[in-house]
Amino acid sequence: MKNLLKTSKIIFSLLFFLIGINMQAQNSPDKILGKWTNEDKTRVIEFVKNGTSYDAVIRKAEDESVIGKKQITGLKRQQEGSYTNGTVHIIKKGKTASCSAQITKDDHLNIKASYGMMSKTQVWNRL
Known part of the structure; x- marks a missing residue:
């Protein structure tokens, strides 16, 4: 059970990290567009x-x-x-x-x- 909770925390942390990177990329559009x-x-x-x-x-x-x-x-x-x-x-x-x-x-x-x-x-x- 403890391993499952630890794995879940790692997965959620990684997921939030990836979402943050994606949001940052979307906030820097090319100005020429x-x-x-x-x-x-x-x-x-x-x-x-x-x-x-x-x-x-x-x-x-x-x-x-x-x-x-x-x-x-x-x-x-x-x-x-x-x-x-x-x-x-x-x-x-x-x-x-x-x-x-x-x-x-x-x-x-x-x-x-x-x-x-x-x-x-x-x-x-x-x-």
């Missing part, structure tokens, strides 16, 4: 997790033909608020460029697209 609007406010883009990387899917747009398409794919988290190695899709032109993203504040996201020697940065805002 969620909906953002582009600089000229013509699109709403939602960042979603895709395995170990992040994609940005167009949810609202003036041109309805682009809704549901991926604006950005393959962003990899480098550190908290910093993402690299992504690809931005210039849908209308059928081209791509490399991109990175940096969260400067909780509601601002700098998206930098580079194509050869040229680069352009946009600031997106969280919705």
